[in-house]
Amino acid sequence: MSAVLEQVFQVGFLAAIIRIGTPLAFATLGEMFSERAGVLNLGIEGIMLLAAMAGFTGAYFSGSLWIGVLAAIAVGALMGALHALFTVVLGLSQHVCGIGVTLFASGLAYFLYRLVFGQQSVPPSIKGFEPVPIPVLSDIPILGPAVFNQFTLVYMAILAVPIAAFILYRTPWGLSVRMVGENPRAADSAGVSVVSTRFQAVVLGGSLMGLAGAFLVMAQFNAFTFGVVSGRGWVAIALVVFGRWDPWRSAGAALLFAFVDALQLRLQAAGLGHIPYEAFLMLPFVLTIVAMAFMSRNAVAPSALLKPFRREER
Amino acid sequence: MLGFQLGLSVTTPPPLIEMRGISKSFGPVKANEAVDLAVAPGEILGLLGENGAGKTTLMNILFGVYQPDAGDILANGTRVSIRNSADALAAGIGMVHQHFHLASRLTVLENLLIGIPGKSGRLDRAGALVRLDEIAANYGLRLDPDQPVSALSIGEQQRLEIIKALFRRARLLILDEPTAVLAPSEVDGLFAALRAMTTQGLGIIFISHKLNEVRALTHRCVVLRHGRVAGRVDVPAETTALEMAQLMCGHEIVPPERGPSVPGATVLSLDAVSTAGHGGMPLREVTLSVREGEIVGIAGVSGNGQRALADVVSGMLKPQSGMMEIAGKRVAAFTPREVQALGLGRIPEDRMTTGLVTNLPLADSMVLPRIGTEAFSAKGLLKPGAIVAFAEAQIEAYDIRCPGPMVRAGALSGGNLQKALLARELAFDPKVLIAAQPTRGLDIGAARFVHEKFLALRAKRCGIVVVSEDLEELLVLSDRIVVMYEGRIVGVLDAADASVSRLGLLMSGAGGNA
Numbered sequence: 001m002s003a004v005l006e007q008v009f010q011v012g013f014l015a016a017i018i019r020i021g022t023p024l025a026f027a028t029l030g031e032m033f034s035e036r037a038g039v040l041n042l043g044i045e046g047i048m049l050l051a052a053m054a055g056f057t058g059a060y061f062s063g064s065l066w067i068g069v070l071a072a073i074a075v076g077a078l079m080g081a082l083h084a085l086f087t088v089v090l091g092l093s094q095h096v097c098g099i100g101v102t103l104f105a106s107g108l109a110y111f112l113y114r115l116v117f118g119q120q121s122v123p124p125s126i127k128g129f130e131p132v133p134i135p136v137l138s139d140i141p142i143l144g145p146a147v148f149n150q151f152t153l154v155y156m157a158i159l160a161v162p163i164a165a166f167i168l169y170r171t172p173w174g175l176s177v178r179m180v181g182e183n184p185r186a187a188d189s190a191g192v193s194v195v196s197t198r199f200q201a202v203v204l205g206g207s208l209m210g211l212a213g214a215f216l217v218m219a220q221f222n223a224f225t226f227g228v229v230s231g232r233g234w235v236a237i238a239l240v241v242f243g244r245w246d247p248w249r250s251a252g253a254a255l256l257f258a259f260v261d262a263l264q265l266r267l268q269a270a271g272l273g274h275i276p277y278e279a280f281l282m283l284p285f286v287l288t289i290v291a292m293a294f295m296s297r298n299a300v301a302p303s304a305l306l307k308p309f310r311r312e313e314r
Numbered sequence: 315m316l317g318f319q320l321g322l323s324v325t326t327p328p329p330l331i332e333m334r335g336i337s338k339s340f341g342p343v344k345a346n347e348a349v350d351l352a353v354a355p356g357e358i359l360g361l362l363g364e365n366g367a368g369k370t371t372l373m374n375i376l377f378g379v380y381q382p383d384a385g386d387i388l389a390n391g392t393r394v395s396i397r398n399s400a401d402a403l404a405a406g407i408g409m410v411h412q413h414f415h416l417a418s419r420l421t422v423l424e425n426l427l428i429g430i431p432g433k434s435g436r437l438d439r440a441g442a443l444v445r446l447d448e449i450a451a452n453y454g455l456r457l458d459p460d461q462p463v464s465a466l467s468i469g470e471q472q473r474l475e476i477i478k479a480l481f482r483r484a485r486l487l488i489l490d491e492p493t494a495v496l497a498p499s500e501v502d503g504l505f506a507a508l509r510a511m512t513t514q515g516l517g518i519i520f521i522s523h524k525l526n527e528v529r530a531l532t533h534r535c536v537v538l539r540h541g542r543v544a545g546r547v548d549v550p551a552e553t554t555a556l557e558m559a560q561l562m563c564g565h566e567i568v569p570p571e572r573g574p575s576v577p578g579a580t581v582l583s584l585d586a587v588s589t590a591g592h593g594g595m596p597l598r599e600v601t602l603s604v605r606e607g608e609i610v611g612i613a614g615v616s617g618n619g620q621r622a623l624a625d626v627v628s629g630m631l632k633p634q635s636g637m638m639e640i641a642g643k644r645v646a647a648f649t650p651r652e653v654q655a656l657g658l659g660r661i662p663e664d665r666m667t668t669g670l671v672t673n674l675p676l677a678d679s680m681v682l683p684r685i686g687t688e689a690f691s692a693k694g695l696l697k698p699g700a701i702v703a704f705a706e707a708q709i710e711a712y713d714i715r716c717p718g719p720m721v722r723a724g725a726l727s728g729g730n731l732q733k734a735l736l737a738r739e740l741a742f743d744p745k746v747l748i749a750a751q752p753t754r755g756l757d758i759g760a761a762r763f764v765h766e767k768f769l770a771l772r773a774k775r776c777g778i779v780v781v782s783e784d785l786e787e788l789l790v791l792s793d794r795i796v797v798m799y800e801g802r803i804v805g806v807l808d809a810a811d812a813s814v815s816r817l818g819l820l821m822s823g824a825g826g827n828a
């Protein structure tokens with residue numbers, strides 16, 4: 001048993017948590033902004049996939065990873081705008097439109113990928129990001145190599161959390177976002193445009209989802225496959241609830257999920273032969289369900305979540 | 315009025331706000347037609363009218379929610395165009411809506427700062443606190459800036475709405491039914507603050523159904539009827555409430571006759587009933603009995619346990635301890651079906667959610683509580699003919715104004731919905747009736763109708779419990795008035811001994827040993 005533990009908790013373990021947690025953190029923050037403004041974005045899974053495809057293609061042909069990242073962000077924002085057009089401007093059902101956006105974006109991603117790359121026996125790949133050690137900090141034992149010898153996108157995710165909290169709690173725009181998610185009529189009567197505030201929040205959320213997709217193809221797998229997202233978007237929706245719509249808690253939820261995911265990978269590798277590997281694969285999802293069952297009892301969603309706003313309706 | 319304008323037009327400043335010839339139609343309905351109205355600095359203008367008279371539409375036009383079809387709005391003598399709330403705020407108009415526009419999970423300060431540009435990209439907390447102190451000093455309106463709105467009482471939330479308008483430097487404040495939610499003592503505080511504002515040159519438009527308050531507070535009144543100005547009252551203090559009411563509804567008003575009370579056997583009794591909190595104030599050891607042929611009024615400031623009481627009696631909330639009997643039989647399960655079977659009729663507080671099913675045909679809603687009885691279904695199948703026939707008969711008997719029994723219930727006006735509910739409950743001769751806020755939101759005519767039905771029911775030996783925040787209503791109807799405070803019964807008054815001031819004292823929790 002101690003041999004197993006040893007293999008599990010090596011230095012690389014912490015680094016793995018951070019790497020697995022990064023795309024989840026981006027996606028969770030993106031979904032959180034959208035939901036804080038009162039718009040559930042079930043398009044997240046498809047948006048991440050299409051953005052990943054766009055990011056990979058951009059990087060593949062331009063030779064610049066950052067152009068790929070920008071392409072992913074742009075496509076994420078664009079798909080966010082599409083969802084906002086349906087749900088905010090036209091006031092349609094957020095559930096139905098979100099699922100529609102996921103189906104549309106996923107289908108588009110498959111189609112465009114085939115169109116651009118055809119069917120190749122060996123899938124094309126790119127040379128992904130290299131870790132960038134941060135001077136001094138990366139010399140700290142254990143923590144240094146795990147946290148401060150990472151990809152630039154990881155540092156961006158770490159910075160994104162306090163920035164998101166600052167925007168949400170300390171700026172007029174953040175207050176408007178929270179207000180349109182709680183009581184849009186109050187925001188409207190205070191002269192705040194509900195439609196444009198929600199639109200902006202959903203587009204910002206979409207760009208963060210795009211960043212999550214970019215990380216998957218440019219730092220984690222260095223190739224695009226149709227299974228590259230594989231449910232991470234859906235998990236992010238659960239993590240937002242788990243994180244009670246708060247940036248810090250949401251990021252914490254992403255880390256917790258990443259911890260269990262990293263753990264199950266190690267346990268699989270440790271070769272506990274008599275347990276089928278599928279059981280380990282299930283572990284993070286089981287944890288999500290259990291955690292949700294306990295935590296979401298006290299979680300209170302933004303009051304106006306799922307409710308379209310129409311001006312002259314009483 | 316005319317003379318006043320001619321004589322002093324040279325020296326008086328222009329009105330803060332003037333509306334000229336405002337008309338607005340919704341489809342074929344003319345909500346406002348050629349309405350003129352002006353408010354001078356330091357003036358409190360009363361705006362009166364029955365429901366549907368067009369008061370709210372007019373004020374929504376002034377606040378930029380609707381655009382008028384015709385007419386002009388002038389601020390300080392210059393024409394302004396108000397396309398949205400932001401324009402209205404910029405023109406110095408602030409509005410306190412009847413249903414507050416607050417986000418309950420955000421703090422007082424956050425609700426104040428919404429829509430206010432920040433200082434170098436951040437929320438300007440320091441500046442806001444300075445402004446809050448100014449408002450507190452000038453008008454005596456104070457609140458803890460860091461409390462979440464959910465922790466505020468209704469009166470405090472209203473204060474926050476007023477502070478919000480002043481915070482945006484409103485010169486004209488519109489208050490839509492501000493006293494409907496307040497205890498008498500809180501009303502005094504509100505009026506004092508409003509008077510303080512007028513001394514600083516602010517103008518106020520005060521919308522209310524309560525004519526005595528209008529007489530006490532306002533300098534001038536405009537009365538609307540069917541969207542038009544039906545009359546103006548220049549000296550409200552010297553005009554009787556009856557005269558105003560007649561202007562509002564356009565005909566004579568006679569108060570309902572109430573015969574002497576001849577109570578009989580007890581039909582409803584609660585013995586030391588206590589409940590757990592279910593999102594509101596719980597009941598604490600409430601003991602109450604209602605006899606046949608008697609109307610018992612339940613008075614109290616909103617949120618002092620009246621809702622729990624109504625829920626217990628109607629079988630929607632099971633008490634933690636204590637006992638309840640209807641017509642001598644002990645209630646065991648506390649389900650709506652059980653209490654109905656024992657002979658209870660129920661007029662719920664919220665007509666739209668627990669009263670009728672707004673998206674179904676009116677006829678279906680009208681038989682809903684008794685859908686399982688032989689009259690309306692057999693062998694698991696509905697009898698549509700019987701259901702429609704029943705609804706048609708009630709529509710006829712109660713003069714419910716609607717296109718027919720198959721119309722969507724939600725399409726009816728509040729008064730007609732209430733008539734439909736009354737018809738539904740009264741058709742089965744209840745032994746006990748519990749009615750919560752039975753005339754809330756109804757105009758004088760519809761309220762009269764409801765009161766008459768209650769008194770007729772009383773004459774038919776039904777025991778009636780009326781929960782109301784309208785003390786005038788309770789005084790008109792009740793044989794006894796029970797006052798609730800913090801989930802307890804703190805006083806029982808005979809109708810003869812009751813007055814608004816005595817009730818008000820008890821309702822504020824001050825009369826502990828009455």
